[in-house]
Amino acid sequence: MSENLSLKSFVVLMKASKAVQERIKKDISNYGMRTSEFTILETLYHKGKQTIRQISEGVLINTGSITYVIDKLETKGLLERQHCSEDRRVVYIHITDAGKALMDEIFPQHQQVIEELFVGIDEQQKQTLVDVLKQVGQRA
Template structure:
């Protein structure tokens, strides 16, 4: 009986994903944050001002849950909301100076954790991994 490589690849991918999520969750919690808090701040830190929908799409958190997280981050002074002048239904979110200062400290450390996960893996293998995962992701949304 031949080995089902698609099934094996799926299982390995899911196990690796779970392991990586646990490492990242632990790293982020070491900075006193939840993963959802970090994801929102990281999106704003790198992309600048975004609408609530754009943030939700970027971090893969549904819009119902994201409002709660944004409320908490706003109360902590890490981000602010502002209404669009042309369409009051649109709300923009942007990182505050305090939020940027936090991410200036946390993000380089977080990036180092990610770098250590890929230590010893060649750039060529990383490029292959990126390409293959994009293909799998595109198939999943067809």
């Protein structure tokens, strides 16, 4: 009987995803943060001010949970809310100087952990991985 490569690919993808998520979660916890806090700060750090909806779509956290996390980060002085002058219903979230300083310190370390996950995988293989995962994601 032939091996079902679609099923095997799925199982390997799920196991790899779980292992990567656990490694990243462990790394982020070293900075005294939860993954949701880090991903929000990282989004603002790299993309600049965003609405709650934009953040929610970018980090795959539902808007109900994201408000709670934003409240916690705001209390810590790592981000701030800013009302839009043209439309008072719109609230932008932006990283503070303290949040930027924190990310300037910890993001390079976090990026190094990610780089270590891909040691021994050449650039062409990485691009193939990106392309294949995009196709799977689009079909899902």
